[in-house]
Amino acid sequence: MLLYIKLYFEFFKIGLFTIGGGLATIPFLRELSIKTNWFSEMDLVNMLAISESTPGAIGVNMATYTGFLTGDFLGGTVATLGLVTPSILIILLISKALKKFKENPFVISGFYAIRPASIGLIVAATFGIVKVSFFPNNINIKAIILGILLWIIIKKIKTNPILLIFFSGIIGIICKI
Structure with a gap:
């Protein structure tokens, strides 16, 4: 039971701080692999390959894969729910507020400020995948x-x-x- 709670909250944190889509989850998943030893860097590369090749959102597919790898079917379900919960909550809150503030220059500037962070996460993920794919132990x-x-x-x-x-x-x- 403790494993499922930990899976939920780890993926809740990833879902909360991942801005920019599924590829932006990769640095967080890499950090999770180091912290928990639930999967290796090569497992992460395989997760990415499978998640890219299957229908659905990459981040959700990777959460499901990690959860399943760690805690079977229930683990996959719990990890996926953990990942999507923050998005659902944030969308519900923002949809109410955005109607009032969508023309506000601070809100517009905030959305522009998020873009470089998203790009940075994706670039970091790319370098990590290239390193593991092309240079695991040797070239x-x-x-x-x-x-x-x-x-x-x-x-x-x-x-x-x-x-x-x-x-x-x-x-x-x-x-x-």
Whole structure:
């Protein structure tokens, strides 16, 4: 029972302070992995890959995955509820107040001030994922080559993202074998 309470409150904190979408949860999840040892950095990379590949919000998918990894079905449910509770509460409060203050210059400035923080969280997450993916213990040549090939394909061919995810998964399976 204590595990579920801890899962809820850890993800409640992540949901409360994550501004900018699902990718902004990654630095918080990395910190959570260090603090709790519920999952490794490589698990975090795998969570991101699975969350990006499956329908739904990345942050919610990652919370569900972490909760399930830690506490089975109930853990996944509790972690997900913990993550979305702050958003629901904040939306309810803001929707009432925003009608009155949406033209207020302080409110407008506040929304502009949040943007750099969101970008910073996403950039930090990107660097963390690149470090773990390409340089886990030593240089991962296969991952670097795959990354370069996918970047070239994206820039030159402008192919469907679903095909990129599919082929990336196949190449990842082949490289792992």
